[in-house]
Amino acid sequence: MPRAGLTADRVTLAGAELADEVGLDHVTMAAVARRLGVKDASLYAHVRSLEDLRGRIALLAADEKTIRIAEATAGRAGKDALVAFADAWRRYAHDHPGRYAATQIPMQIDPELLARASGPRRAVELTYSMLRAYALDEPDLTDAVRLMRSVLHGFVSLEAAGGFAHARPAEESWVRGLDALHTLLEHWPAPREGDPA
Amino acid sequence: MPRAGLTADRVTLAGAELADEVGLDHVTMAAVARRLGVKDASLYAHVRSLEDLRGRIALLAADEKTIRIAEATAGRAGKDALVAFADAWRRYAHDHPGRYAATQIPMQIDPELLARASGPRRAVELTYSMLRAYALDEPDLTDAVRLMRSVLHGFVSLEAAGGFAHARPAEESWVRGLDALHTLLEHWPAPREGDPA
DNA sequence: AAATATTTCCTAATGGCCCTAGGTTAATCC
DNA sequence: GGATTAACCTAGGGCCATTAGGAAATATTT
Structure with missing residues (x-):
């Protein structure tokens, strides 16, 4: 009987595809095994546990999202870059809802695996480089990066959860x-007197 | 043998407490039943399914969060109201992480139950009334409300997921x-020429 | 107060899922 | 080709969600 040719990456990919199709929390070891034409026990040679698999899906998603953003913003600057960045983020979430949902799971990811992953780190770096066009000094830059990430993630999450009534x-x-964000970044307010930085 | 005196609300509350303690996806029928000193099958007299229970937890959280925001913003206006609103939102998420997580589940909630729930609707209404102080006309007001909700939810989610490195x-x-948000709301940019409203 | 109806909670059972242990067989390396 | 490695399997334990149907406590009616 020939082998299926599994590997950790192939198992992860199957899990990711399944997540996009039926939702992240319907991704089960049994379902992934079925999709791969394999018994569930066979998966444990490549993946430590279901939690581990979900962590790997999250890292895959981070990598893919980062790549899309990098491609979208390449050669752009200012508001062009901002819009390209944001659209790439949102489009990824739309195209891969299950994968995107995986990125929200609190960091219960295997630290060793996380250390080898470049996606999350590079995503933050890309945000910094994009916002550097707005001439903010630290710590304002960091605050702006965090606000930016909050807006993008929040909007996309609320949208996915059906949080926006259909009025508009x-x-x-x-x-x-x-x-509005672009305007804000161009006119980032100075810290108010009396407040610690 | 005396009875436990269960009701849908008591089951929901037990589930919510458990969610805050061990995380939403460790809330199981079996665990809730144990906490209530009851067999799991007994819960089905009050709650249709595990999904139903999670939906009820989400609605409970929405109600509680709304009440906290209403209390925090009562009698305040302008930036005071904005900060009180946002802090109440964030504090609720910190105090009740499991309940808050429940609010993120896409709307697979029993429509009939949802119709009777006032929390989600009132939360949006409160946001509108708070932002009305900034003299925005529709549709800008709706866009601002959505931006506001995105920021709050996004920040709190990223924070809970450990998304902010400890640097700052x-x-x-x-x-x-x-x-920054306050400044933005005071200087909300007009639609750019050529763009449809 | 007695009889009835209702509801709560139980026991029992089915099927699905995660995961471990240990065996086979296909690929790989000399 | 023979030995080693690894992939994949079978078997099974334990937890969970859910249903069906029974028994006992409460509520309602007479």
């Missing part, structure tokens, strides 16, 4: 929200 | 981010 298309609020 | 305390980015 989410797309339009998105465009206008990015306009 | 999240608290400080939070305060400065709210400063």
Whole structure:
């Protein structure tokens, strides 16, 4: 009987595809094994546990999202870069809802695996380089990066959870929200007197 | 043998407490039943399924969060109200991480139950009333409300997932981010020429 | 107060899932 | 080709969700 040719990456990919199709919390060892034409016990040669698998899906998603953002922002600057960055983020979440959901799981990921992963780190670095165009000094830059990430992640999450009633298309609020963010970054307020930095 | 005196609300509360203690996805029928000193099968007289229970926890959380925000913002206006609103939101997420996580599950909630719940609707209404102080006209007001909710939810989620490296305390980015949001709301940019509203 | 109806909670059972242990067989390396 | 490594399997234990149907406590009616 020939072998299926499994590997940790192939198991992860199957899990990721399944997550996009049926939702992250319907990704089970049994279902992934079925998709690969294999018995569930066979997966444990490549993946430590279901939690481990979910962590790997999260890291895969981080890598893919980072690549998309890098490609989208390459050669752009200023507001162009901002919009390209944000659109790439949102589009990834739309195209891969299950993978994206995996990125939200609190960091119960195998530390060794996490250390070898470049996706999350590079995503933050990309945000920094994009925002550097706005001439913010630390610690404002860090605060702006965090605000930016909060907006993108929050909008996309609420959208996915059906949080925006259908009155006004989410797309339009998105465009206008990015306009507003751009304006804000150009006029980032100075710390108020009396507040510690 | 005396009875436990269960009801849908008591089961939901036990589930919510458990969610805060051990995380939402460790909330199982069996665990809730143990906590209530009851057999798991007994819960099905009050709750349709595990999914139903999670939906009820989400609605409970929405109600509680709304009440906290309402109390915090009562009698305040302008930036005071904004900060009180945001802090109440974030504090609820910190105090009740499991309940808060439940609010993120896509709306697979029993529609009939949802219709009777006032929490989610009132939370949005409160956001509208708070932002009305900034003299925005529709559709800008709706876009601002959505941006606001995105920031709050996104920040709190990233924080809970350990998304902010410890370099700079999240608290400080939070305060400065709210400063920035306030400024933005005071100077909300007009739609750019050529763009459809 | 007695009889009835209702509801709560139980026991029993099915099937699915995660995961471990230990055996076979296919690929790989000399 | 023979030995080693690894992939994949069978078997099984334990936990969980859910249903069906029975017994006992409460509520309702007379």
